[in-house]
Amino acid sequence: MNLTEYAQCDGLGLAEMIRNGDITPTEAAELFIVAVEKLNPQINSVVEVYDDALDIAKGPLNSERPFAGVPFLRKDLGATEGGRLQEWGSRLFKGFVPDKDSFLMTRFKKAGLVTLGRSAVPELGISGQTETILQGTTRNPWNLDRMAGGSSGGAAASVAAGIVPVAHASDGGGSIRIPASCCGLVGLNPSRGRISAGPDRQDPMFGLAREFVVSRSVRDTAAMLDAVHGAEVGDPFIIIQPEQPYMEELRTPAKNLRIAFTADAWGPYPVDGEIQKTVAKVASVCEDMGHKVEADSPPLDFAKVNTAVMNGFGLSDADLAKDALSMGRELSLDYLEPGTLKMIERAKNLTIAEALESFEIMRQVRFIVGQFFQNYDLLITPSLSILPQPHGEFSTKRDDLEPHEFWENDFRIFQHMGLFNVTGTPSISLPLGQSDSGLPIGVQFAAPFGDEAALIRIAVAFEEAMPWKDRIPPVHVSR
Numbered sequence: 001m002n003l004t005e006y007a008q009c010d011g012l013g014l015a016e017m018i019r020n021g022d023i024t025p026t027e028a029a030e031l032f033i034v035a036v037e038k039l040n041p042q043i044n045s046v047v048e049v050y051d052d053a054l055d056i057a058k059g060p061l062n063s064e065r066p067f068a069g070v071p072f073l074r075k076d077l078g079a080t081e082g083g084r085l086q087e088w089g090s091r092l093f094k095g096f097v098p099d100k101d102s103f104l105m106t107r108f109k110k111a112g113l114v115t116l117g118r119s120a121v122p123e124l125g126i127s128g129q130t131e132t133i134l135q136g137t138t139r140n141p142w143n144l145d146r147m148a149g150g151s152s153g154g155a156a157a158s159v160a161a162g163i164v165p166v167a168h169a170s171d172g173g174g175s176i177r178i179p180a181s182c183c184g185l186v187g188l189n190p191s192r193g194r195i196s197a198g199p200d201r202q203d204p205m206f207g208l209a210r211e212f213v214v215s216r217s218v219r220d221t222a223a224m225l226d227a228v229h230g231a232e233v234g235d236p237f238i239i240i241q242p243e244q245p246y247m248e249e250l251r252t253p254a255k256n257l258r259i260a261f262t263a264d265a266w267g268p269y270p271v272d273g274e275i276q277k278t279v280a281k282v283a284s285v286c287e288d289m290g291h292k293v294e295a296d297s298p299p300l301d302f303a304k305v306n307t308a309v310m311n312g313f314g315l316s317d318a319d320l321a322k323d324a325l326s327m328g329r330e331l332s333l334d335y336l337e338p339g340t341l342k343m344i345e346r347a348k349n350l351t352i353a354e355a356l357e358s359f360e361i362m363r364q365v366r367f368i369v370g371q372f373f374q375n376y377d378l379l380i381t382p383s384l385s386i387l388p389q390p391h392g393e394f395s396t397k398r399d400d401l402e403p404h405e406f407w408e409n410d411f412r413i414f415q416h417m418g419l420f421n422v423t424g425t426p427s428i429s430l431p432l433g434q435s436d437s438g439l440p441i442g443v444q445f446a447a448p449f450g451d452e453a454a455l456i457r458i459a460v461a462f463e464e465a466m467p468w469k470d471r472i473p474p475v476h477v478s479r
Contacts, residue, residue: 001017001022001023001027001031002031003031003034003035003038003162003477003478004477004478006023006028006031006035006162006477007035007162007476007477007478008478009165010165010166010215010216010217010219010220011067011070011165011166011215011217011220011223011224012066012067012217012219012220012223013165014028014069014070014165015065015066015067015068015069015070015112018061018063018068018069018070019063019068024069025057025058025059025061025068025069025114026054026057026058028057028069028070028071028114029053029054029056029057029071029114029116030054031071032049032053032071032116032163032164033049033053033054033116035161035162035163035477036049036117036163038477039141039161039162039163039475039476039477040163042139042144042475043138043139043140043141043144043148043157043158043161043475044120044135044136044137044138044139044154045119045120045138045139045148045153045154045155045157045158045161045163046073046117046118046119046120046154046158046163047076047087047117047118047119047120047135047154048085048117048118049116049117050084050115050116050117053116053117056114056115056116057069057071057114057116059114061112062112065110065111065112066111066112066223066224066226066227067111067112067113067166067223067224067227068112069112069114070112070113070114070164070165070166071114071116071164071165072108072113072114072115072116072164072166072167072168073115073116073117073118073119073154073155073158073163073164073167073168074105074108074115074117074118074119074168075118075119075121075151075152075154075155075167075168075169075170076088076089076118076119076120076121076135076154077089077121077124077125077151077170078102078104078125078168078170078197078201078204078209078211079102079104079105079108079168079170079197079211080098080100080101080102080105080200081098081101081102081105081115082098082099082100082101083097083098083099084097084098084118085097085118086098086118087134088121088123088124088125089120089121089122089123089124089125089130089132089134089135089151090123090124090132090134090335090336090337090340091133091134091334091335091336092320092323092324092327092329092331092335092336093323093327094134095327096327100199102197102198102199102200102201103196103197103198103199103232104168104195104196104197104211104228107227107228108168108227108228110227111224111227111228113166118154119152119153119154119155119158119167119168120132120135120136120138120153120154120157121135121150121151121152121153121154122150122151122153122395122396123336123337123340123396124317124340125150125151125170125172125175126151126313126317126339126340126343126396127150127151127339127394127395127396127410128147128149128150128151128173128174128175128178128394128410128413128414129147129149129150129153129389129391129393129394129395130147130148130149130150130151130153130154130157130179131147131391131392131395131397132337132396132397133337133397137391138153138154138157139157139391139475140157140160140182140183140388140439140473141157141160141161141183141473141474141475141476142160142182142183142184142388142438142439142440142473142474142475143388143437143438143439143474144475145390145391146182146387146388146389146390146391146439147182147388147389147390147391147393147394148160148179148182148183148388149178149179149180149181149182149183149388150175150178150179150394151170151172151175151179152167152168152169152170152171152175152176152178152179152180152187152214153179153182155167155168155169155179155213155214156169156179156180156182156183156185156187156214157179157183159183159185159214159215159216160183160184160185160216160473160476161473161475161476161477162476162477162478163477165215165216165220166213166214166215166216166220166224167213167214168211168212168213169187169211169212169213169214170209170210170211170212171187171189171209171210171211171212171421172204172205172208172209172312172313172316172421173208173309173313173410173414173417173418173421174414174417174418174421176188176189176212176213176214176429177189177383177414177417177427177428177429177442177444178383178384178413178414178417178429179214180214180383180429180431180442181383181384181429181431181440181441181442181444182384182388182439182440182442183214183440183473184431184434184440184442184468184471184473185214185215185216185429185431186214186215186216186217186218186220186221186428186429186430186431186459187214187428187429187442188212188213188221188225188426188427188428188452188455188459189210189212189420189421189426189427189428190210190212190225190229190426190452191210191239191424191425191426191449191450191451191452192207192210192239192424192449193231193235193236193237193238193239193424194210194225194229194239194426194450194452195210195211195212195228195229195230196230196231196232196235197209197210197211198232198233198234198235199232199233199234202234202235202236203235203236204316205312205313205316206312206315206316206359206362207362207424208309208312208313208316208421208422209421210421212224212225212228216469217463217469218250218456218459218460218463219247219250219460221428221456221459222246222247222249222250222456222460223246223247225246225452225456226245226246226247229242239449239450240449240450242452242453243453244453246452246453246456249453249456249457249460250456250457250460252453252457253457253461254289254291254454254457254458254461255290256290256291256292257286257291257292257377257378257454257458258291258292258375258376258377258378259283259286259291259292259293259294259376259377259378259379259380260293260294260295260296260297260372260375260376260378260379260380261279261282261283261286261293261294261295261296261379261380261381262279262295262296262297262379262380262381263275263276263279263280263381263382264297265385265415266297266300266302266381266415266416266419267302267303267306267411267415269385269411269412269415270385271382271385271386272385272386272387274387274433274435274436274441275382275384275385275386275387275433275441276382277433278382278432278433278441278443279380279381279382279443281432281433281466282380282432282443282462282466283380285462285465285466286380289461289465296372296376296379297372297379297381298368298369298372298379298419299368300365300368300369300419302415302419304361305361305365305418305419305422306407306411306415306418307358307361308358308359308361308362308365308422309418309421309422310403310404310407311347311350311354311355311358312358312362313343313347314343314344314346314347314350314403315347315350315355315358317340317343317344317347318344318347318348320344331344337395337396337397338396338397338398338399339395339396339397339398339399339401339403339406340396342401342402342403342406343396343403343406346403362422365419365422365423366422366423366424369419369423369425370423370448370449373425373447373448373449377447377448377451377454378445378446378447378454378455378458379445379446379447380443380444380445380446381416381443381444381446382416382442382443382444383414383416383417383429383441383442383443383444384413384414384441384442385412385413385414385415385416386412386413387435387437387439387441388439388440389413393409394406394409394410394413416444417444420446423449424449425446425447425448425449426446426447426449426450426451426452426455427444427445427446427447427455428444428445428455428459429442429443429444430442430443430444430445430459430462430463430468431468431471432462432466432468434471438474440471445458445459
């Protein structure tokens with residue numbers, strides 16, 4: 001197998017070739033290493049390839065596991081791998097090594113994935129652009145001068161470029177869906193509680209954040225959800241369980257759905273015309289599929305929603321001084337980027353009343369969106385409001401932006417995403433368009449709480465109706 005053949009496979013396809021003896025896990029790992037060596041100097045998406053990567057790949061192979069032998073990247077924040085670096089894209093955590101695997105990492109391993117390194121992230125996962133002092137700038141394989149998105153930017157760039165078929169990702173305000181849209185991938189943000197983040201982070205960021213993957217195919221997304229979903233000891237609640245395996249949903253037609261759609265801005269920042277046209281096209285295809293479609297969206301003050309998300313992000317990092325002290329460091333510009341430090345200082349100065357108001361806004365939003373989904377099975381929105389932007393515009397390395405300016409810049413590009421972190425409802429970005437300049441355009445589908453099955457069904461329908469498989473970025477292992 002050569003690099004081109006390797007990069008043509010999704011995760012399940014590569015696992016099948018390994019199962020059939022067409023390639024060994026060690027050979028797959030060797031191709032991964034060659035792919036990193038070939039492309040990482042251009043896109044800077046992989047911050048570490050393990051020194052013992054080939055030894056890991058030589059481990060016992062259980063061919064019954066869905067992703068047996070498939071090379072995999074762990075995002076440099078979130079799920080932990082005992083004995084391996086996790087630096088959160090920050091000098092503050094440089095050299096930090098967790099002492100145990102998280103529940104999700106354990107499930108990744110049980111699925112047969114072979115984790116061979118780490119992917120790049122913005123500092124502490126705060127920004128929608130992956131650009132840090134510690135790890136440098138991650139570039140978009142579709143256009144090296146444009147952002148790959150964040151905070152799972154390294155994961156998405158690696159998958160889009162063919163380095164791995166699927167990679168670990170997480171999402172606190174769009175961080176799976178933003179880079180999926182930027183890089184032309186499938187990015188599902190599951191329901192709150194669908195996947196355990198324990199044992200140390202059972203319900204991270206006050207419920208805003210969830211972990212999963214980015215992938216090239218809907219079937220990889222479905223199979224991965226089957227492999228890693230389910231509650232663990234210490235989780236705060238158990239959500240409704242799926243009626244059947246998500247892989248079965250690939251064969252279950254989406255019929256007679258009530259679908260709302262909007263291409264309008266959810267705030268003061270306009271939506272790019274090419275993106276609006278793509279959303280309108282998707283709504284039209286839904287009608288052609290026989291679904292009932294109408295223009296509508298939840299009646300919300302989106303400025304308040306975004307402020308609540310900003311406060312949730314800040315409050316979740318407000319106790320970093322304790323972590324810094326444990327490593328003999330301090331919260332200063334010696335260890336944190338200017339934008340990050342300003343966000344932390346802002347959060348530390350929030351009053352208890354302001355924090356409680358944010359949580360009350362989140363509660364109200366969950367209720368209003370829950371009511372909205374009493375009338376609809378799905379909601380379609382833009383994934384991003386504008387096309388992937390040049391590097392530097394959203395970076396926490398900038399010292400000229402105050403916290404509200406930094407967040408306004410972020411929300412200008414992904415204003416339709418934070419809502420579904422607040423509600424805990426699942427949403428998915430699908431690569432259903434391409435701009436005149438050749439950049440991917442993602443379209444977001446959201447479903448009621450706990451109904452990832454509806455998203456899998458509609459996603460596989462669009463994978464056939466508006467296919468993206470043959471779109472290959474200019475920077476790719478096959479080129």
